[in-house]
Amino acid sequence: MLAVCxxxxxxxxxxxxxxxxxxxxxxxxxxxxxxxxxxxxxxYKGNSITKxxxxxxxEGTNVYLYxxxxxxxxxxxxxxxxxxLKAGWNEITLDTPFAINxxxxxxxxxxxxxxxxxxxxxxxxxxxxxxxxYYNSKNxxxxxxxxxxxxxxxxxxxxxxxxxxxxxxxxxxxxYGASTATFSVAVRNxxxxxxxxxxxxxxxxxxxxxxxxxxxxxxxxxxxxxxxVPANIPGTHDIRITIDKVNGQADAYSxxxxxTAILTVRDKAFMKRVVxxxxxxxxxxxxxxxxxxxxxxxxxxxxxxxxxxxxxxxxLEIDEKQEYSYKPFISSCTGAPSCSLNRxxxxxxxxxxxxxxxxxxxxxxQIAYNLTGEWxxxxxxxxxxxxxxxxxxxxxxxYNIAYTITEDSVTGYPQTNYYADGKNGEMAGxxxxxAITTDVxxxxxxxxxxxxxxxxxxxxxxxxxGKEYETTSTIPVPPQ
Numbered sequence: 001m002l003a004v005c006x007x008x009x010x011x012x013x014x015x016x017x018x019x020x021x022x023x024x025x026x027x028x029x030x031x032x033x034x035x036x037x038x039x040x041x042x043x044y045k046g047n048s049i050t051k052x053x054x055x056x057x058x059e060g061t062n063v064y065l066y067x068x069x070x071x072x073x074x075x076x077x078x079x080x081x082x083x084x085l086k087a088g089w090n091e092i093t094l095d096t097p098f099a100i101n102x103x104x105x106x107x108x109x110x111x112x113x114x115x116x117x118x119x120x121x122x123x124x125x126x127x128x129x130x131x132x133x134y135y136n137s138k139n140x141x142x143x144x145x146x147x148x149x150x151x152x153x154x155x156x157x158x159x160x161x162x163x164x165x166x167x168x169x170x171x172x173x174x175x176y177g178a179s180t181a182t183f184s185v186a187v188r189n190x191x192x193x194x195x196x197x198x199x200x201x202x203x204x205x206x207x208x209x210x211x212x213x214x215x216x217x218x219x220x221x222x223x224x225x226x227x228x229v230p231a232n233i234p235g236t237h238d239i240r241i242t243i244d245k246v247n248g249q250a251d252a253y254s255x256x257x258x259x260t261a262i263l264t265v266r267d268k269a270f271m272k273r274v275v276x277x278x279x280x281x282x283x284x285x286x287x288x289x290x291x292x293x294x295x296x297x298x299x300x301x302x303x304x305x306x307x308x309x310x311x312x313x314x315x316l317e318i319d320e321k322q323e324y325s326y327k328p329f330i331s332s333c334t335g336a337p338s339c340s341l342n343r344x345x346x347x348x349x350x351x352x353x354x355x356x357x358x359x360x361x362x363x364x365x366q367i368a369y370n371l372t373g374e375w376x377x378x379x380x381x382x383x384x385x386x387x388x389x390x391x392x393x394x395x396x397x398x399y400n401i402a403y404t405i406t407e408d409s410v411t412g413y414p415q416t417n418y419y420a421d422g423k424n425g426e427m428a429g430x431x432x433x434x435a436i437t438t439d440v441x442x443x444x445x446x447x448x449x450x451x452x453x454x455x456x457x458x459x460x461x462x463x464x465x466g467k468e469y470e471t472t473s474t475i476p477v478p479p480q
Contacts, residue, residue: 009159009192012053012220013040015130016123016147019088022057023144026117029062029136032148033071033109035129038102043163043190043253045102047156052092052108055121055149060085060112067098068107071132072141085112089149100154108150111136121149163191163252164198164243169259174231176271177303181231183239185259186224189217191252199245202227204263205237210244234267269368270391272361275306277326277340277446278349279333282314285418285435290337292428293350294444297357304361307444308404312336316413316445324448324478366390367399376474383474394463402455403475410442450475 013036024030052065063085067078078098100106109132114120120133122144130147134140167186174181189195195217201208202225209227217223225241243257244250251257278294280287294307311317312330320327329340339349345356369388376383386401417437419430433439450473458471 008155008157009219010153010155011044011159011190011192012151012153013044013049013190014151014220015127016125016149017222018123019055019057019121019149020124021122021144021146022118023120023122023133023146024114024118025137027113027115027137028117028119029111029113030120031066031109031111031134031136032120032122032144032150033066033068033107033132033134034148034150035071035105035107035132036152037105037129039255040165041100041106042102042255043160044100044154044156044158046100046158047154048097048099049106049152050094050097050155051153052094052110053149053151053153054085054090054092054110055151056085056087056090056112056114056119057121058087058114058116058119060110060114060119062111062113064111065092066107066109066111068109069104071107071109071134073107082110085110091153097155106152107132108152109134110150120144122146123149159192160252161191161193162195162246162249164188164195164246165190165256166241166243166259169239169241169261171262171264173264173266176266176268178231180228181263182226182228183241183261183263184224184226185241186222187243188222189219191246192219193247194218195246197247198243198251200225201240201242201244203238203240203242204229229263231263231265234265237263237265239263266364267368267391269370270365271304272363272365273304273306274301274341274357274360275308275343276349276353276357277308277310277329277343279310279312279330279336279338280349281312281336282316282413282415284336285416287337288415288417288419288430289348289350289427290339291440291442292430293337293339293348293353296428297353298444301357305357308406308446309442309444310446314413316410316442318446318448322448323452324450326446326449326453328453366392366394379477380479381474381476383472386471386473387468388458389466389468390463391465393465396460397458397463398460399458400455401458401471401473402453403450403473404446405448405450405475405477407445407447408443410445411440412438413440413442414438415440448475448478 061084063082065080066076068076125147127147131143165188169185197214200211239261280290297305310326318325340346341356373382373384419427420435422431
């Protein structure tokens with residue numbers, strides 16, 4: 001049992017507080033609804049809705065006000081014919097105050113004709129309970145994408161004191177490398193008295209921390225609680241924020257004072273890495289921008305972006321007669337500079353590279369991979385040990401592994417440069433180099449790919465989540 005101190009007062013039940021946008025076609029008849037669930041209205045049991053506030057962006061005519069338990073129900077609990085709605089907020093006094101029984105949802109809507117487009121007012125704050133529209137002109141149900149501007153004024157002698165409402169808290173997936181994550185949730189004074197202070201219990205996997213907020217909140221005024229939690233332990237973590245005390249007293253109604261969320265922290269081994277194989281050549285005057293693009297991405301994403309610069313038609317090309325050459329890749333390219341990311345997405349290694357990277361890293365990686373290697377005694381070969389595992393079960397996996405040897409700091413080769421003298425704009429200093437320049441340092445230069453471009457197949461046995469699989473290869477190193 002919870003003793004609730006109550007008094008006469010007035011509270012506004014609402015979602016989004018402001019008219020941020022307008023919705024709807026011209027010459028349309030619509031019926032927008034907001035629904036206050038039982039957990040929202042229960043603190044006001046025994047009191048009544050006395051007024052309705054409706055926000056619109058243009059004049060509405062032939063207006064009716066409805067109260068139902070659910071918007072889609074054919075029958076209404078309350079109906080009232082209204083005057084025209086003027087642009088802005090309209091306050092309507094109910095002919096008969098609507099008594100709140102504390103156990104039922106309350107859906108409030110209005111039917112109106114709008115001569116102009118975007119007549120329905122809605123807030124940019126998104127709440128599914130506050131975004132249901134029957135489009136009478138099209139005979140269908142739809143949404144605005146925000147929160148419809150309908151508010152209910154509650155009055156009575158039994159209004160709760162020291163009562164705060166907490167909003168919904170969104171789940172989060174921590175970014176790789178993050179040490180902490182911050183959760184925020186909106187709270188509002190929905191009691192009949194002013195608030196001078198309140199405390200919240202914020203917990204991470206059941207470990208509580210009490211936050212005290214000394215702040216004045218008048219009736220209907222909102223605040224935001226922010227809570228920082230660790231984000232370096234892989235797995236899922238339970239986050240909970242509960243309003244504990246208001247003005248030193250227990251929060252009046254416990255059914256609406258808690259918000260929960262899940263924090264997902266992925267094992268860094270599953271971070272989506274991107275291998276960018278770039279086709280270039282010293283004969284290609286536009287290819288300096290490829291060098292610039294790869295260096296830019298390596299600097300920006302040192303743990304995720306892996307560059308392989310593949311030369312063709314010049315002294316830096318791998319002998320195409322060798323099995324370890326990049327001939328299949330070069331043959332697939334229609335021009336230079338060009339690149340392929342994870343052998344899925346292709347484009348320009350400067351102009352397209354960021355967008356391609358974003359597209360490829362927008363999805364999760366299910367495979368974690370680790371490689372170790374060591375030279376043989378006379379340094380003519382490298383033994384490579386690959387360990388990989390999945391975070392899901394995989395039936396009949398089809399994976400190949402290819403090993404690329406690259407070399408950095410290669411100099412002394414003349415590069416054609418179409419950006420010389422700024423003739424084709426600026427390109428990270430290449431406009432200050434000669435049209436044919438030896439002032440170039442080639443990095444990530446492909447020297448061999450083993451056993452071939454398509455690699456060697458791994459085991460095709462079914463993979464179990466979390467189980468490690470291994471393969472070992474020995475690759476020769478070109479004597480030059």
